[in-house]
Amino acid sequence: MIIDKLLMNGYGIFVWSAFAFTMINFTFLYFVTKFTFEKEKNKFVLKYGSLNPEQSKAAKGQATNREIISGTTVKSKI
Amino acid sequence: MFKFFGVNKLFSITYRFQKYVFFLFVVFLSVRLVEALILSPPDYLQSDSVRIMYVHVPSAWVSLGIFSTIAFLSIGNFIFKNKNFSLIAKSLAPSGLVFNIIALVTGAIWGKPTWGTFWAWDARITSMLILALFYGMYILSWKIFEDKLQVTKITSIIAIIGLVNVPIIKFSVEWWTTLHQPSSVKILSDSAIHSSMILPLFLMTAAFVLFSLLIFLMKYNTELIKIKNKGLERL
Numbered sequence: 001m002i003i004d005k006l007l008m009n010g011y012g013i014f015v016w017s018a019f020a021f022t023m024i025n026f027t028f029l030y031f032v033t034k035f036t037f038e039k040e041k042n043k044f045v046l047k048y049g050s051l052n053p054e055q056s057k058a059a060k061g062q063a064t065n066r067e068i069i070s071g072t073t074v075k076s077k078i
Numbered sequence: 079m080f081k082f083f084g085v086n087k088l089f090s091i092t093y094r095f096q097k098y099v100f101f102l103f104v105v106f107l108s109v110r111l112v113e114a115l116i117l118s119p120p121d122y123l124q125s126d127s128v129r130i131m132y133v134h135v136p137s138a139w140v141s142l143g144i145f146s147t148i149a150f151l152s153i154g155n156f157i158f159k160n161k162n163f164s165l166i167a168k169s170l171a172p173s174g175l176v177f178n179i180i181a182l183v184t185g186a187i188w189g190k191p192t193w194g195t196f197w198a199w200d201a202r203i204t205s206m207l208i209l210a211l212f213y214g215m216y217i218l219s220w221k222i223f224e225d226k227l228q229v230t231k232i233t234s235i236i237a238i239i240g241l242v243n244v245p246i247i248k249f250s251v252e253w254w255t256t257l258h259q260p261s262s263v264k265i266l267s268d269s270a271i272h273s274s275m276i277l278p279l280f281l282m283t284a285a286f287v288l289f290s291l292l293i294f295l296m297k298y299n300t301e302l303i304k305i306k307n308k309g310l311e312r313l
Contacts, residue, residue: 005116008126014191018130018184019115022137026289029176033296040303047310055310064089064306 044068088162089302096295103288110285113278121275128275130188135263136283138181138206140290142244144174145209148216149241152234164230167237168220169297173290175213182206193257201250202258205243212240 008015045068051059059065114132121128148167155163185203186196197203216236223229251258262270269276 008129009120011125011127011129011191014127014187015115015129018133018187019111021183021187022133022180025176025180029172029293033172033293033300037296037300037303040300040307044303044307044310047307051310059310062306062309064302065310068093068303068306 041068089299092295093299096292096299099288099292099295103285103292106288107285110278110282114282118278119272119274124192127188127191130184131275132278132282134181134184134188135279136286137177137184139283140286141174141177141181141209141213142247143287144170144177144290145213145237145240146244148174149237149244152237155230155234161230164233165301166294166298168233169294169301170290171213171217171220172297173293175210175217177286177290178206178210178213182210189257198257200257201254202247202256205247205250208243209240209247212236212243216240 006012006016048056048059048065110132114129118129118132120126148170151163151167151170154160155167182203185206189198190196216233219233219236220229223232246253250256251260263276263279264270271279
């Protein structure tokens, strides 16, 4: 029965390859986007960590900066 | 209204929603895959090959929807000069292109058992290929041009010109004799598809919309962090 379900009346190769292609594309796009996101976030955290006290005071005045930093190791600076 | 489109306001919303959308998408897609591959009935004529419809049709719909949104945001950017419109449009483009490619490839795979060929220069397929080229030009322009004002103008023009292709894709099956059948899913009248198939089709579309929302949120937040990175350099 499982074999029949996999073969799908002879159309299995077409159906499974279409679904596999879709899922591979989803996974690829997700990880590429996630990688770029993490890279930019790490860059930000590094820059934020190297700010002098005066610059840090100016930076923490912005809500967005605080959001990015939240949950990272430089959170203590805020 | 434009206060809502402020960068800081949107970031605080999108940043928090990212992980919730991811979990919602994974759960929703898993259920929809079981439904599409196992629970939905085979077609009386196309047999099990009809299951390809559950990835092909939603991909085509989502890619068309995303391109239309990009084009309208570009028009909005020209009229209201709101920078955030172009940022949203830029963040939508990658998932739109991927859905377009999925629609073309899964269409080709479906074409072999149905029409006996992977590819034909059919009006619907050709116009979808043209849409992929517009997506390609749009994304490449953001990578090629450095000047912010210039790139916003160029990408907006590409999106607005590309918008002309959207109704051509939609009505191509009515205007020309094509291998594609006329629209089976209609908004204003009864659809030609049985409810046991149309419901999984709509739900799969919702899953694909969730995925494009997830990619959009991640891409949009990346773009905002890039802006904030430049802001830190200027301190």
